[in-house]
Amino acid sequence: MTDTRQWFWLGAAILLCAFVYLLHPILSPFLVSLLLAYMFDPVVGRLEKLGMSRTWGVVSVFALFILVLMALLLVLIPMLAKQFFRLYELAPQMLDWLQHTAMPWAQHKFGLADGFWKFDKVKAAISEHMGQTTDIVGVVLSQATASGLALIGFAANLLLVPVVSFYLLRDWDLMMAKIRSLLPRDREARIVSLAGECHDVLGAFMRGQLLVMLALGVIYAGGLMLVGLELGLLIGLLAGLAAIVPYMGFVIGIGAAIVAGLFQFGGELYPMIGIVAVFMIGQALEGMVLTPLLVGDRIGLHPVAVIFAILAGGELFGFTGVLLALPVAAVIMVLVRHMHDLYKRSGMYGGQEGPEL
Template identity: 30%
Template sequence: MTKGKQILFYSTLSVVGIYFLFLGLSNAKGFLAPFLTAIILALVVLPLSRKMERNHINRTYASLINTLLLFLLSLGFLVLLSLQVRSFINDWPKIEETMTPKVEQFKNFVFDHTPMTKNDLEQSDSGSGIPFVGSGSNRGKQALGFFSKSIGFIGTYLLTLIYIFFLLNYRKRFKEFLLRLFPDEKKKQVKEVVRKSAEVAQDYLLGKLILIGLLAVVYSIGLGFSGVSNFILVSIIAALLTLIPYVGNIIGLSLAMAFGYLTSGEMGVLIGVLITFTVSQFLESYVLQPYVVGDKVDLHPFTVIVVVVLGGALWGVIGMILAIPVMAIVAVIFQHIPPLQPFGFLFSRKKSSD
């Protein structure tokens, strides 16, 4: 086989392999997404579990306590979120009353300055699928779909907690399994890779959680003074969205502007929201991010963007959230395997020799 044919053959083989890899990852979302989430969350509470075990608490009990702690924290967040959503629903008549004149003004502007007519708008509205609005049969189907998705979410949620317990309780067994896959002369290097992989995920996620809490407080103060209704809900969602790099901040700002303007209809609220997010982004970029999170993840900014986009394309929001910690672990592994070190250099922020 000539050199050109070899290049063509291996290039084609690589493209086909990558295609089937991502196809398999997409199809395995139901298993891999909760399992990877459990691994990341288990790494977050691992230091606390170790501290309990050093204080003579049985490993099984320590693992169970930490799993229950994560359950209670997540349950508390869901309860707070549901209360805020309920408050928003109760304010819906006020929102309709405030926004109806403005919507009519916008429609008139569109009719006067674009070729669109009222008939076009009515046809568009009749074909839109708004949840629980329409014929009785459609409402029944939508309610059944919502119920099925809720059951699926609860099942995945509980399965993730079960994974966390077993990962914490049997972590030494899993570590021993990894060590047995390699010869004795490689075991020291494997231990170092496992240690660094766990550390990079722990440091990044713990720093991110602290950052989210601080941002939620800053957002709440600013949006509360700005007069945004349901500002606690908006602040929590906007802070959590920072888990998604770059995109999350834009979505959070859009949500805050929508909630604030929909409820009040006042331009002063929009100005307050813009000031709040401008100040918050300054604090996050120049104060909170460097000191709270710092350089916990050695990933190039371009790599971050690519893996976040790929994570979103494969698994949606959960894929975008898991993309950075998973990629950080992959980069650590690549940097310690000689044949893959060029990829580790490509993914990292290390400067080139020239």
């Protein structure tokens, strides 16, 4: 009977992987909806405890989320559009600065050979591409026309996300109860315990780390804009997004900001000190305030595991794989930890009298 169960679960896992592989082009909106429902379920649960019905709690959460999202879009989109356009304009000038200022300095300091990086070819390629259109809008419109069906499909998926999220969030507790009722009776407690550990890991990462990313994006963008960096908003938000992996946002952000600052300020001391100070303050707040407050001491995913999971998921299943990467990595981490415990108590390691963990 035990062998039959093992083969059953192995077959179910293989079927699930095949299902995801074959249908991953259409799974993205459903996975996004599932993640949104998972993240907002605790909020709806608190509203239920205050006496609000489940449906009205979901409606309230959705209304607040949409209002906040629309406000952010109305403010951020015009500002980001200006910065993208500014970056588009500055690209040839930045290449000139790299070719005639930065690289000669590096050659002199490090004894590099002349012409070790062919900037002329890079500039020619970018200039040729920029000369094909008069503005960024033309590039976007031409691409949209060439891939109209893909654009329509993207819009349809975008509209599908809130609909699916609403129904998933409204029926979340019912779905969890039905899934639990289908678990094998003799293994229910163990499976629920493992699911609880996976929930702790995912909750710490999906809710806590996303809030940390948002806070860091605001801190970096606001600080760089106060310093006067032209591309401060763009670089700050990029650093916040890259903070999904600890320390990566800091490394990417401060590197891009220093390069942009050297180009804009010409190496002036005080603006460069200000740029470095923004990232040092952000890093200090992340370590001493944001992570302890928003993530706490719950077990998170190791940075290497995060990088590998995202790259592997994207390589195997595209965008769907990226969405699945972190939940699957969290489950695997919990299972590996329990396999480690079982191994320490097994005859292979030293029998039942082995050291306790």
